[in-house]
Amino acid sequence: MHRKNIVVIGASGHGKVVADILSQMPGYRVVGFIDAFIKKGTVCFGDLTVLGGEQDLPELMAAHQITGGIVGIGDNWIRSQVVAKIQAIAPSFEFINAIHPSAVISDTANIGHGNVIAANAVINTNANIGDHCIVNTAACIDHDNHMDSYASVAPRVVTGGNVAIGAYTAVSIGxxxxxxxxxxxxxxxxxxxxxxxxxxxxxxxxGVPARKMGERKAGDKYL
Ligand SMILES: CC(C)(COP(=O)(O)OP(=O)(O)OC[C@H]1O[C@@H](n2cnc3c(N)ncnc32)[C@H](O)[C@@H]1OP(=O)(O)O)[C@@H](O)C(=O)NCCC(=O)NCCS
Structure with a gap:
């Protein structure tokens, strides 16, 4: 089977989980990580190393026949900034979905691109997932849910039917x-x-039940 050469952008904890998922997808070969803050050559997952920063992508894509990849950064706002940077630096970079083989996804669900669907996640009937979202380990997104782009649900989040989650919103663990x-x-x-x-x-x-505890601005840290 022809495998596409891809990279994971972001080599911290979430990036490593994403590389792990991709290593189990037969259509892809992960060639390494892109991370501007970790020294080039640092080994991050298995024998995969940091190849360079985002600015090096055009050169790296040519040298390694890289067709695209995914941004493996957990913070929703930072992930969107990095996606925008890559679109500007390397317009041909194709954003792929990382979907763990154990995830259960309805044939009637719609899933955009650049999404991470981790181990044991469930995405049920007629759910809509935008672009660059995270449905983390064992999270359960039920029927007719809608996740806007750059939203995330952490491990073991459970939603009932017809839930909508807005752009850049994070629903935290459990x-x-x-x-x-x-x-x-x-x-x-x-x-x-x-x-x-x-x-x-x-x-x-x-809280249980949840109450409004504060306000925030785009980009405020939460992880
Ligand atoms: C909601 C959240 C962002 C709030 O963070 P914060 O504003 O820094 O809050 P603080 O840690 O300063 O806590 C303030 C108070 O609220 C309480 N509190 C914070 N989060 C709470 C939660 N989820 N449920 C109940 N109480 C909570 C704290 O115990 C503290 O109470 P105290 O003043 O009596 O000690 C954070 O608690 C959270 O849930 N983060 C998500 C973590 C996560 O999901 N990680 C996995 C990602 S894969």
Whole structure:
């Protein structure tokens, strides 16, 4: 089988998980990591090393016949900035999905590009996942959900049916979201929250039941 040569952008914890997922996808060969903050040549996963920074991509793509890859950065805002940078530096770079073989995805779900669907994740009937989202380990996105681009759900998040998660919003580890709830853009749902009411945009909610605990701006750190 012909395998496409690809890279993972971001070589920290999440990037390594993404490389691990891709190493189990028969259509791809990961040739290394791109990371501007880790020294070139550093070994990060198996025998894969950092090949250079984003600015080196055009040269690296030519040298290694790299067709594309994925941004493996957990922070939703930083991930979007890096995607924009790559689109400007290397317009032909193809953003792929990293989907673990154990993930269960309905044939009726729609999934964009640049997404990470980790081990044991479930994406149910008619769900819509935008671009550059993360559905992390054992998260369960139920029927008719909608995740806007650059949204993320952490490990073991569970949503009921017809939940909407806005762009750049992070639903943190183990949170549960009741069916039919809308979560706005650029918000954070904290670890272990039980969300029973709609979540406004640009806000921080946590607790059982979840309540609004603060406000935030685009790019505020949350990890
Ligand atoms: C919601 C969150 C972003 C808040 O972070 P923060 O603003 O830095 O909050 P702090 O740590 O300063 O905590 C403030 C208070 O709220 C409480 N608190 C924070 N997060 C909470 C949560 N999820 N549930 C209940 N209480 C929480 C703290 O215990 C603290 O209480 P105290 O003042 O009585 O000690 C963070 O707690 C969180 O859930 N992060 C997500 C982590 C995650 O999912 N990681 C995995 C990614 S793969």
């Amino acid at each position: 949170a549960v979201v009741k069916h039919g709830i809308s979560i706005g853009e650029q918000s954070i749902v904290g670890a272990g929250a039980v969300v029973l009411k709609p979540v406004t945009s640009f806000s921080i909610w946590y």
